[in-house]
Amino acid sequence: EAGVAQSPRYKIIEKRQSVAFWCNPISGHATLYWYQQILGQGPKLLIQFQNNGVVDDSQLPKDRFSAERLKGVDSTLKIQPAKLEDSAVYLCASSPSRADIQYFGAGTRLSVL
Amino acid sequence: AQSVAQPEDQVNVAEGNPLTVKCTYSVSGNPYLFWYVQYPNRGLQFLLKYITGDNLVKGSYGFEAEFNKSQTSFHLKKPSALVSDSALYFCAAHFGAGSYQLTFGKGTKLSVIP
Structure with a gap:
C-alpha cells in the first residue's frame, strides 16, 4: 500500500514570496491533516479535512495560510506572503476516519530567507 | 488547557539495556x-x-507503553535497546469525541550507544 506522498521535499524562498505544498493521502482515507513542525518542537495541527470539508482550522493563520482539498483526495497548502517564522517542516497526514491512527508523509522542509 | 509533556529532551542508553521514554498528559x-517515532x-x-x-500496550x-491513570503517564519502554532505535520519539494525545485533534509533546531524542 502506497503511503502519504508530499512534494516538494525541500523549498527555499525569500520572505514575502508565496509557496505551495502538495499532498496525496493514502487511498480511501477520508481525513487529511496538515501540521507545522518547527525545529525542536512537536508537530502542530494547522488544518483538518474530512473528505473535502474543513473540520478544524482554528490554528491556521488565515491571513497568510490557505488550504484546500480537491474532490476529497489531494490537498494543497499555500503560504502568501511567507515570513521568516514560517521556516519549518510541513507534514501531511491521513487516516481512515477522525479517531483512527494517522499516517504521515515525509514532509516538506521550508526555509524562508 | 489540555497538554502533553515529555520531560526529557534526550535519553541515552547503552545497547542491550532497557529504555524508558517518559510522557505525561493533562x-x-x-x-x-x-x-510515534x-x-x-x-x-x-x-x-x-x-x-x-x-x-500495558x-x-x-x-516497544510497549504503560498507561497509568493515577499518574497521568504513558511511558514508552523496551526491554533491550538496539542502536537502530536511535531516533526522535513523540508522545501524542487526543481528548475524546468531538475533538480528535492530536496534541504532541515536544519530542525526546533517544540515543542508543553501542
Whole structure:
C-alpha cells in the first residue's frame, strides 16, 4: 500500500514570496491533516479535512495560510506572503476516519530567507 | 488547557539495556494516547496506541507503553535497546469525541550507544 506522498521535499524562498505544498493521502482515507513542525518542537495541527470539508482550522493563520482539498483526495497548502517564522517542516497526514491512527508523509522542509 | 509533556529532551542508553521514554498528559476525561517515532528526514511512524483496556500496550519493533491513570503517564519502554532505535520519539494525545485533534509533546531524542 502506497503511503502519504508530499512534494516538494525541500523549498527555499525569500520572505514575502508565496509557496505551495502538495499532498496525496493514502487511498480511501477520508481525513487529511496538515501540521507545522518547527525545529525542536512537536508537530502542530494547522488544518483538518474530512473528505473535502474543513473540520478544524482554528490554528491556521488565515491571513497568510490557505488550504484546500480537491474532490476529497489531494490537498494543497499555500503560504502568501511567507515570513521568516514560517521556516519549518510541513507534514501531511491521513487516516481512515477522525479517531483512527494517522499516517504521515515525509514532509516538506521550508526555509524562508 | 489540555497538554502533553515529555520531560526529557534526550535519553541515552547503552545497547542491550532497557529504555524508558517518559510522557505525561493533562486532560479532563479519557485521552487516546499514541507514540510515534521520527527518523532523520522522514515522517512520523506510528508505534502504538492506548484507547481502553489493558494498561500495558504492545506495539511495533518490540516497544510497549504503560498507561497509568493515577499518574497521568504513558511511558514508552523496551526491554533491550538496539542502536537502530536511535531516533526522535513523540508522545501524542487526543481528548475524546468531538475533538480528535492530536496534541504532541515536544519530542525526546533517544540515543542508543553501542
